[in-house]
Amino acid sequence: MKEYFKVGKVEYEGAKSKNPLAFKYYNKEEMILGKPMKEHLKFAMSWWHTLCAKGSDQFGGNTMERTFEAKDPMEEAYQKVDAGFEFMEKLGIEYFCFHDRDMAPEMPTLKESNEALDKVSDYVLEKMKQTNIKCLWGTANCFNHKRYLAGAGTSPNADAFAYAAAQIKQAMDTTKKLGGKNYVFWGGREGYDTLLNTNTKMELDHYATLLTIARDYNKKSGLNAQLLIEPKPKEPTKHQYDFDVQTVLGFLKTYGLESDFKMNIEANHATLAIHTFQHELNMARIHGVLGSIDANQGDMLLGWDTDQFPTNIYDATLAMYEVLKNGGLGAGGLNFDAKVRRQSFTDEDLFLAYIAGMDTFAKGLRIAAKLIEDQVLESFIRERYQSYETGIGKKIEAKEVTLEELSDYAIKHDQVNNTSGRQEVLEMLLNQYIFE
Ligand code: XLS
Ligand code: CA
Ligand code: CA
DSSP: OOOOOSOOOOOBOOTTOOOTTSBSSOOTTOEETTEEHHHHOOEEEEHIIIIIOOSOBTTBOOOSOOSTTOSSHHHHHHHHHHHHHHHHHHHTOOEEEEEHHHHSOOOSSHHHHHHHHHHHHHHHHHHHHHSSOEEEEEEOOOSSSGGGTTOSTTOSOHHHHHHHHHHHHHHHHHHHHTTOSEEEEEOTTOEESOGGGOOHHHHHHHHHHHHHHHHHHHHHTTOOOEEEEEOOSSSSSSEETTOSHHHHHHHHHHTTOTTTEEEEEEHHHHHHTTOOHHHHHHHHHHTTOEEEEEOOBOOTTSOSOOOBOOOOHHHHHHHHHHHHHTTOOTTOOEEEOOOOOTTOOSHHHHHHHHHHHHHHHHHHHHHHHHHHHTTHHHHHHHHHTGGGSSHHHHHHHTTOOOHHHHHHHHHHOOOOOOOOOOHHHHHHHHHHHHHO
């Protein structure tokens, strides 16, 4: 069998190791809070960024060799399967995520595209049987092709809507074949650029219809995956309908879909919405819809979706804190929806990027576990809300109050004494845990 990457198997060597091609913090069998690290951190390879992205941007073409020396798109697709499995095995990554169109090419007709995906995914299945590698989630790319220039489920063109439905059906069938436990809907071009040409009510209704029939097919087809919506506030359209967790929750409630969908939270999308990654994870968690994570990061000085590998330990710690508070991610995992920079064009760069991301989350998990064990934030927060444990607070908490009653109470207790929020000391404490 041909070897695609001239990098050997990556092993754990510990924090003191100077070997860049080794894990310093990710020790997959090590037990953290009673569970091996690899179960807390179900890392996944993104098929698109890892095997398809070639470093191009708006100003220049490819900088990377990722065609795997193939003569035609189908041969290329098969080679990507071999290369992808080699890559995951060398890094000890046990999951992958895919779009229909990055696993197999788009052909001249939809029927042929479906057949191409059937063939390549058969081969993926074969490779899965030979290894311990599983599918975390599948999705359909309903945003690249020009038929989707005005969206898919929200397109003014009913034929584009139907085409998207067909692609979703096929992608769901493929996810079922590959045993995927999740299926993702990222809104792609589901949004708009100007109200001068847009019927927003109709578009939102249609989008809900598409999600409703996909939900029905999830049951009917026996896929029974956890369905995930991935919020993103902008890019490609100016106004994306799935802006952030709370917007999506409102949308799902409006259309009676709130018990059918959870969320896939991406760090870079959170920051594009002017939220922290932790905010989005927290909102999803407290509403019981934290399903899975796209682990990446944006560049705070660039206003777009740069999809960089996550190396920010502060964010990773607070992300893993939310995950642990959630009791884990259940069927979900941590997908590296991240790409190496245009200038990082070697094979080795791809390995180094994954190692950096995996180690950052592994270290984040270790710190978050310690924080929770010591109840650092919990005990402070509990104390901060103490006024709701007795007296009038207890009644408010139990929803046993009226405006009149509270008015009488406040007239008698109109000197409100606050206590310090102590943000700085908490940040200092958090740093101490990170530095240790
Ligand atoms: C794009 C999204 C996309 C989804 C899957 O910004 O992150 O890659 O994760 O379609
Ligand atoms: Ca994503
Ligand atoms: Ca992104």
